[in-house]
Amino acid sequence: MKWTAVVVAALAAIASTGAQAQKKYAPGITDTEIKIGQTFAYSGPASAYRAIPMSEAAYFKMINEQGGINGRKINLISLDDGYSPPKTFEQTRKLVEQEEVALIFNPLGTPTGLVVRKYLNDKKIPQLFVGGGATLWGDYKQFPWSMGFQPSYQAETAVYAKYVLKNNPDAKIALFYQYDDAGKDYANGFKMGLGADNAKRMVIAEASYEPADPSIDSQIVKLKASGADTLFMHAIPKQAAQAIRKVYEIGWKPKMFFLAATSTSVSSVLQPAGFDAATGIISAYYQKDPTDPQWTSDPATAEWTAFMKKYYPEGNLQDQLNVYGYTVAQALVQVLKNCGDDLTRENIMKQAASMDFPLPMLLPGIKVKTTATDYFPVEGQQLQRFNGKTWELFGEIIGE
Template identity: 60%
Template sequence: MLAINLRLGAFSAALALLAATSSGALAQKKYDTGATDTEIKIGNIMPYSGPASAYGVIGKTEEAYFRKINAEGGINGRKINFVSYDDAYSPPKTVEQVRKLVESDEVLLVFNSLGTPPNTAIQKYLNSKKVPQLFVATGATKWNDPKDFPWTMGWQPNYQSESQIYAKYILKNNPNAKIAVLYQNDDYGKDYLKGFKDGLGTKAASMIVIEESYEVSEPTIDSHIVKMKATGADVFFNITTPKFAAQAIKKNAEVGWKPLHFLNNVSGSIGSVMKPAGFENGQDIISSQYFKDPTDAQWKNDAAMKAWNEFLDKYYPEANRADASVMYAYIVAQGLVHVLKACGDDLTRANVMKQAASIKDLEVGGLLPGVKVNTSATDFAPLSQLQLIRFKGETWERFGEILSGDVGG
């Protein structure tokens, strides 16, 4: 009997050994170009120069955050190698830089490249190469199209949802409004305008008295403001990037035009828009937000805000903490780290997209209470909630409920 038990014991041990070696074989590390046992190479393109250079701090904040992650041991033992290039917000330059990232630097993925026209210029290329174009820094609605572009995913609430929220507010509170719209003449501006018109519905044609577009190459939009004021419009929807947003706010004050002013949230930064425009000129402007404003005293003792300040103290002390772009970058960088951690030892491009499309109720430091990150195989819009904010004194004040737009992919 003892001999049988011994034999059974040996047999069990052999089985256990076999199981262990089999699972070891199954759990083999898998890598695509850009990932190794020690490194994950991430590509990025930012307008460090040119008309949208105010956004360059996004790339600098991300670089600082990845330094923090590396100092703390990296991701599953691997260090992030963050390669970021300047495209000056010029699509032909973006194409040149993305080819360099993919073909020369051999990055695993392209992360948070900024701007609608620049990302549009590289979307087909990255999808044909099956390289993730992950968490693009633009709210264009078209990034949520997993069927046609399975390698591209947005991050922030999309522009059409945001402008629908403003339209609903106007219909409720100013049903007889005469609306002037200023928009950048590209995909970004047109996306906002479409959502706004959809939100106004059948009343769009009668309520919008002027649609004025400007080119990103124009030095100033002053003449457009004068033209819009002359229409007698009493509501102004300002669809501009930071440089032009600050100009518009300042010019409105100069010419004494005081409409109810809606400003798209991509230009809601106190540091790069409201302060340069003059706080006194920005009073009562309405915008929207999905993350905490660092200048808002209500977050002074907030744990997430304290963590943010500690990160900046150590890794990016020269950052302008009043610049919303710094908080935006901190939030999206946490999103990428979450995805890469979830990949484990399967750092293939396909698994990066699989994990990015499997986020459930993720709460990231810096988001407003109640705002969560969610994705699925059919929903490539990680964030879809916003809260209206109004500029008072030298800061934004939140009002109303957390809202969701109606726009999907």
């Protein structure tokens, strides 16, 4: 009996050691916690986007109340960078070197994300689901630790270009965009979608702005004076609302007015601009709009609404940004679940690069899918037109 007890104890010790050995953790991760970092524009010109991290934090609170991820609670440390690249670098270094987070999650912006991309890749720290659609966020060869989330800007503008070529082939096009890598990506993507010859013939005017510009009136007046009858605009919410309003006030009535998906929020952009001014604008999107009556009886939308009322009651139920935050948080939770007990940075990135699952607030037919050579998690999108009250989807899912 004595020897039997010794053998049983020895086997138990070996099993326990084996179980412990199977657990692999990155800095910031323990048996009880997954610490992640984020920089976001809680202040500054892009502060309208702050609804995103607020809804993400609310979602993680819900997950933690449900027991976390395999018993580990998510600890999101989200710092304000004011949409200023130098501040982003300072705050990211603080998250990595002082807070020792496991990864950087959904930081806002292409210019702000770019300033820390090399730093994070050199340290082999995931820069996961960057809140920007610049094509460069899919550069898995040069920067394998950085990944976007939404459809690329070039893929989005290709949808608009195709629509113009089909419905207004003699269009005179004006492009308005933010003067940074994101805006240039949008402008170049639109031209690529038209084709080189068509772009030379059809794009007759361009204007840009800086995020800190107090007004964009002069640029809009200049574009109207060009004689353009088709307008594409990329801008963060503040300038987008200003520009839509100015187009309306000066009596410019483009045959087609395209608005980048980054500023389609009804409450943050279209309402401040004025619904009359925004009526008829076309955009493309990939998520369900809670203001769209077609989702009134949709179980996923009902679940999102219940989540908002319980965990983020001060959040605006008409703001698509809250849907985005909810969805990208769900994607991260699924990635971390798929890691099991191997929560090294390498495996987190490996799981992020092998996603293939639907998420409830994506439009039907669209899912999250990546591979080791495809770093664009969401690629499907559908055209939509603002009818003065809400966005109405039309056409088919494109790009899925």
